[in-house]
Amino acid sequence: MPDLEGVSPLILNRLSVYLRCLRHLQETGVERISSQQLADRFLLSASQIRKDLAQFGDFGIRGVGYEVAVLADHLNSLLGLDRSHPLLIVGMGNLGSALSRYLGFNHGAFKVVAAVDRDPEKVGRDMGDFVIRHVDDLPAVVRDSGAEIGVLAVPASAAQENYEALVRAGIRAVLNFAPARVKRIQGVPLKNVDLRINLEEVAFVLGPQGRGRGASLADPLDDDLPT
């Protein structure tokens, strides 16, 4: 049953992970796989895989396993990756440039179609598929490019105002990489990603002044998974 409402972020992220594993298997020429094999191969839990998947329909074949290609395609469309998601990068400094490379992937589901910056030096630069435009032109840029998701890669102090500008320009969702919490405006999904928190986590396991050796606590690192 495609019970799409109320899917927890935990399950969602695992689906992404499963999909990546499956793509990997596909490239390796594997056609069928059981939940147990998947779990062994990628350090996951077999029963969890089954439960996660069963939520969205009966993709498997009892006694056999899952058809890699079929399952991958199901997940792909479930995650909304079967249609293209045009991205707009706001702020083309190092982070913005890095993200524009990093995020274009996944069988073409995500594609950077536009970028804006405040710096006149950068405006006009040709990025191959598009030209960097001025942040003041956001409304026109969003309209012309058809961008759907805005990616904030601006300094912390400029994050909130740029989010709001994106909303006014008609963007449908925003991902914020600036190290500042942005407050969501009703109706425009927003995800704040703070890269620094990961560093703090790692710093913690190293302990006060080198508590013991490495992995002390409940092995908390590693939330996400394979490629």
Next chain:
Amino acid sequence: MPDLEGVSPLILNRLSVYLRCLRHLQETGVERISSQQLADRFLLSASQIRKDLAQFGDFGIRGVGYEVAVLADHLNSLLGLDRSHPLLIVGMGNLGSALSRYLGFNHGAFKVVAAVDRDPEKVGRDMGDFVIRHVDDLPAVVRDSGAEIGVLAVPASAAQENYEALVRAGIRAVLNFAPARVKRIQGVPLKNVDLRINLEEVAFVLGPQGRGRGASLADPLDDDLPT
């Protein structure tokens, strides 16, 4: 009781969040605050704040609240941010450069002290506090710089080999930003951070072809918190 073993990553991340809120309050001149006020101010849960904090000692004063400065300092040292954590960036492309800016923060707890790259073009470039060196010199770079945490910002295909090189060079922990899962070697804490998963999450809330409007599901975005 500083029951440091077995702290869940969830709590850990919340502690980081609390600390940021407190720093913010400090700058605003607030000296005391109750869990309730904190919760209201930053969209948190009061009882959760109290429970999280109580785990590590009695920082609060009944009937009064928490002394902002005191609590901030406690958290700071609890998270290991009172001593300096020298960072080494591996891969000085756009992402590496961006991270080297982005991650230097937090009252000087994190400082980039060295960087390496494979590209002879980049080797030798002066970054102010240090000079980019060749990745083959990792052992010497780690020794000379005293780097503690390695930050991988290399292409996916090079992630595993560079992690292993870091381990051989004597690094104490690693944060991997390459879009590839790296397998941990016993004794060297590793955290894989996959930026793409955030995009997929946002794409999902937008739904198949624009299911409803914005925030459909259980509002899953927004894990982390304020600055």
Next chain:
DNA sequence: AGATGTGAATGAGTTCACAGCT
């Protein structure tokens, strides 16, 4: 046999509600 899908059991994490300190 061999693997899925799923209720039942366990465990983790969060909220409630209040006793006890200031």
Next chain:
DNA sequence: AGCTGTGAACTCATTCACATCT
């Protein structure tokens, strides 16, 4: 009175174990 610290209640998530299908 006001607010913390904490056991008890509750909700959410994961794992177990097995009936069911191929």
